[in-house]
Amino acid sequence: MHKTLFLLPISLFFLAANCNATAEKEKSTVQSSAQGSTEDWDLETLKRHGLAADVMENLDRLGKIPAGTNVVDISLNGDFMGSFQLRVTPQGVICFTPEILEEMGLPFPDTARSDGCYDWANSDNQISLAWQQETQSLSIVVPAAWRVNRRQEGETGGTALGINYNYFSSLNISREQRNGYSWLTLDSSLNVHNWMLHSQQNFQQDDEGLTTTVNSTYLEHYLSKLNKTFEIGEITVHNTLFALDTIKGVQLSPDYILSEDNDGGNGVVVEGSANTPQARVEVRQYDQLVYTTLVPAGPFSLDNIPVQNLNAPLNVTVVETHGASQQFVVPVTQLRRFTRGTPPGYSLAVGKIQNVPDGRGVPAILTLNQNWQPGAWWSLRNGALLSERYHSVALALDGVPPILAGKASFSLQAIAEQNSYHHSNGLQLLLSGNHNLTRNVSLSAGLSKNSPTFVTLNEAMLGSAEQKNHQNTELSLSINWSPQWLGSLSLSHSRTRSYQNARLWRYTMLNWNRRIGQNLRLSLSASTGSGGKQKNKNIMLNVNWSMGEKHFRHYYRSYNHREVVGSEINGHLSDSSDYNLSVEQDNSDRTRSVQAALNSDMRYTRLSLSAQRDNRHFSNYTLGVQGAVALYPYGVGFSNNLLSDTYGVLALNKPLAGVPIITSGGTAWTDWRGKAILPYIPPWQDSSLNIDVDKLPKNIDVINGHRTLHLARGTFKKVQMTLLTGIRLLITARLADGRLLPKGSTLWEEDRIVAEAVDEGVIFLSNAANKANLNVKIAHSTEQCTLSYQLSDEQDDDKMLYKKIEVTCQ
Template sequence: MKKITYLPLAILCLESSALAASFNMDFLSGESAKADLSRFEQNTLMADGKYELDIYVNNDWRGRIPVQLVDNNHNVLISSNDIENLGIEVDNEIANKEQYLPLKSFLHDGSYQLDVASFKLNINIPQAYLIQHMNGYISPDYWDQGISGAFVSYNSNYFHSQNKQNGSRNNNDSAYIFLNSGINLFGWQFRDQSIYNYNNQNAGQWHNNNRYVQKGIPSINSELRAGDSYTNSESFDSIFFRGISLKTDLRMYPDAYQGFSPTVHGVAQSNAVIDIYQDNILIFQTSVPPGPFTIKDLLPTGSGGDLNVEVKEANGSINRFIVPFSAVPNMLKEGMSKYEFTAGEARIDNSKNRPNFIQASYQYGINNLLTGYNGAIVSKDYYSVLLGGGFNLPVGALSIDITHAESRFSEIKNKKGQSYKVAYSRYFNQSGTNFSLAAYRYSTKDYLTLSDSIALHNWVQEGNYAGHYSHQKNTFNINMNQNLGQNLGSIFVSGTVRDYWGESNNSQEFQLGYNNNWQKINYSITASRISHSDNSQESTKPEQRYYLNLSFPFSLFEQQAYMTTNVGFNDGQYNNSNIGISSTVGDHHQLNYNLNFAHQHAGNTTLNSSLSYKTQIATLNSSYSHSDQYQQLGLGASGSLVAFSGGILTSNQLGETFAIIDAPGVKNAAINGDKTMTTNNNGIALVPYLSAYRKNAVMLDSSNLEEDSAELIGNIKDVVPYAGAITYIDFKTDKRHNYIFRAYRDNGKPLPFGTEVTDKNNQILGYVGQGSTIFIKADKLPEQLFISINKETQTKCTISHPELIMDDPHNICLEEQH
């Protein structure tokens, strides 16, 4: 049932400046003009003291900080350290980090408003007095480390299959459960990923994939992790290890540092407007004073493309210049650095050799042209060093690096070699051609990665080494996209070529495709050529494959559905085809179904179907497959449990970073407009996904609250969580009940409009509205209510044992002189 909050039909008119508020008495006449409205002329809306408020500067949330209210709220005091974090310039002579400064002393002719109901302080400052921060920047002082708690996310599935073979039927049962669990305690985060496998041939077994503890360290924009993990693959091949790592967490940086984008330098002759275009699209605009200027906060773009910069001077003249912009993966923004340090024990599956090692890497954006990077790995019988650079050139982005490695053996000759890598990326604005990456790596015969070295040690120790060892020699990758123009679609080309030392193995995979759409129909045509060869002569014949794919939406049972179909050919012969439909059902799309028919060239036809239903506590799924040779039934469930000091909550999904909402007494409030995610009877709910180190606005929708639900006091909260945090977001609520009735003075006249209604302890419970209607909020209806009807004579009247009646005069307010 929709909750109705009763308010007086006329709202008091306030004239405000900063915190000052006064009531315009000219709007009232008769008895109402004599009413005691002194509350609206006083600013004791909040008792003087220290409060934690959400601070907005020019409508931009900057954090939740402590402030002091003094002098009946006429002055707001903020510490100078917090003022600096808010991005407001302060005179060094008055800034003292040991004291609170009056907000009025650094307003710079601006203004502020205190929103008591939402515990917000809105500050408006002229732009010239703001310290400019990049998009996405929030001071680490306001990052939320979260609360202590525990969670477990599960994904469980059971399958029963029946295979027909030689006239008999073989039944098989299998099941698995994947668990992702964690404990957060005092800012430390423990994580565990385990899996349970069962089938009717083997007893069930638990296997731990990895287990570690981690903590974000904002002072150095890094993450510390101890336990099981993988090394970074940007400099060296990734390897699984158990140990400790400390590395840069780019998520802690502003948006502009999430990838490479050039810094724009220039000189303005006057007050100028800077426009920056990419592919004829305006992507940035700002104004600058006369003199040199630097623009650092351009956001990285996926395709790159040179920047066209226009400097529009005050006299109307325009100066234009071009800044090259292409990037390869190792490139960083000018002045940006990135590092990783790892120490631990290498763990490779089925390997008895587990050497300890240390790995370190460092990257630094020297300028727009050059990013330098290097790294090293040191182990007992192995070491390697890497040196490279990424270049942002007018002809495209280019990276070149060389790695030298030595492996020591006691039984065979030591191995020493090098690996050379070149990568290129370029977007051509004129033609719309994008070489997203073209990379080539050559490794000499005796060059070994750490993984190769460990594997070869195993071979030697087990007596399997026969003078040669298979490892990578040449690798070439290319990815290219070409936009053909409006309504003409695009084509893409990709390819990979590999060969190896020690064997004649090599592989080649090339793909050419075309994508387009016509009205609502999306279609693509793809051709691929795949060849693999090894020491045998039977696998050298190339295979050519062709695919045609179509998909389009249509209406089914008054719901939008999608149909997809494709057909494949191998070496010019029909190979397979399938057709399927998928859709969602329900007011909140909670039911999803898929139905697919597949046909193979041998004549086999398979029916595949699946059904999933999403509830607030779990997602349930089922599947069924049937063909002439087999049939399979599957059942599954996935979801999450979260335990904290306030109890246990459930959810159908859970991300790395999530929040617990606590709005006491607010039942059935939708979160961020998602009606499948609502508060429970206690006003608590899970928000399964938050963006780490970014401002997240969480809103409660009170339009569908139940009648007995508490009232929200402010329905939006902003929070900036650490990665992996369990963030606690508390909303202030009023759990008192609304009472509405009419009362009259003992002479039959109505009570003055706008007058406060108090209890015997002089606590304000409500007001007199139009038509002598009384609106109050209280835990229960008091036995006596008091109303000041004439402030000049200090006349009050008392209502004894009020009754909730709106009809003829029943509740009488008896006057008494004070």
């Protein structure tokens, strides 16, 4: 052994001296996928210098990936990409699969997909491989441009039909009557190679019967050469300064998803207050119902309302459990707070207004809008709207003044219109802004003023007698103050006045909450609203405290000369289910009621149930279900989260249910086939998928539980991951004379290294067979022995991290 150690550096020096004779051989070896290494040993030379045969055999194997299936750490251009399962043929060819190359951001030729083993490493002389036996790692170097181009364009393809559903039903029963209300929204999208056919249908069932509405049906595709999204059908006009309802036509517009400010939602929030449990909130824009849901008593905040645009106010109706209702208006000046950043470029739309009053002609329109970015801190938008009897131009300036160090922003907009419906001209001015006055104080405000003759296109198509509500002024104001001693305090106010009859809508809301210690929180909310003949006042005081995983709330609620006091408790039934129990009393008429609710995330859908009953024999029952269904070639899947237009499916190599997959759109779960729908994959950017390995059964390992995707918009992606179901085996090994097997001894199965003794007598096999005969090369010795074992089935592999055995190497 000492002789070997002495001769090895001499042999290496001899090889260096003869490098000219072996240079061509080494170059060939670097580029050969059959070897998968950067160099070969000159074994004949080493043999002539007295190196032992078994040592030469080990040196020869150091530069080659062993034949068979290996779990290998791969790095690309110095970046670690993950662990992958590589298959190597007996001839030394490394078989690269589409999944491996796509995970690394490299293209896989379609012509090679039918190959049983694609020799990618030998397909181009710019590919370089380096194998490290001691770390079981493979370093790959390719030209940087190979990855950059792929990352810019995004991966395309895939075919699937996705359907988002949102259903709720409410039933009220009293001695006098029985009435119910049901609502179902279906948003469907058929993706075929990045062409998307969208459609939305609403179904409403009440005492008057069933009403069906198809809000929109259109075809969409991203045109990379124009850097524009193309839409045709019943479409909402994007990136416009004008208040336009749905049109039937075509549109070219910038892709909002390419904006840096995009986070997957439109950000529109509607806040209000309900007086009774399970009240129904209805949000309308352009006289069309765009969103409805059930809310509990007290203040509510609804996120990502699917508005058509931010250029027309929202009319919100809160229908209480007993049938009474309250209304308020969210003005355009308040919606401006939710304006997203838009990429520079033009937008063009041509078509006809869809919702036109009966008996009136359908006007054809053309609208063109342009976004400019002339400076680093300000942007300019202009637009034109042309129709046969209506013309309008608009100009908007948005900015972040550098003198205020990025703490404030403003928007100034002007719209002029001329219409021959009423032979008039009009002007609208709008100013909005926000300012972070200090770290704890922020202020936002908006003001809109219309001339008496200003009308939108939708209003212009109405007769003079029907123009009762076109706006005069809109005002919105909100302030947030959050000093540490006070907690969080917010105040918002909005008012809208129309010209006809000077009709005025006002809505004011105050919210305060303060946390005291870890387990106590106080909150107060108050709102007042008026409009037309309706007035509503609401005050609610809450005291919240916790005891372990249970949360308690005691509340006082006052509305419209009624006073209610109550208490509730909520907690977890499981990791995915919550319950709520409450009792309350109406002091005005001594009505007492009890309510129970259950919310459950059932992994493949979401379910909510509630029931309420009082001592006057009034009962209320509600049911809600939300989720998505995806149909794709040779499969169907279910998701508890709504699908976006860019999504996919993950398939495990084994039918294992209940494996959590952490995605950008929430946690997905594999079904009984080992497949999980990936509901939301952000397009045009890197997005990660991760298997939650802590939740895997103890006898299962994952080769590479991470994937990074970079998809184009409209792609349906199929991702495959490999699980290893085997036995983890901790072996205490001894030699025939009773000594522990020396550290560094290697276990071989034919010509492949299986494991190494990590300590004296300690061997760990991560994917062991039930029965094996392994050849052991004893460290610091030329001797070998055979290690044999056979496992029993007495232990439950699912519940054990590893098995322990003691063996003697014979």
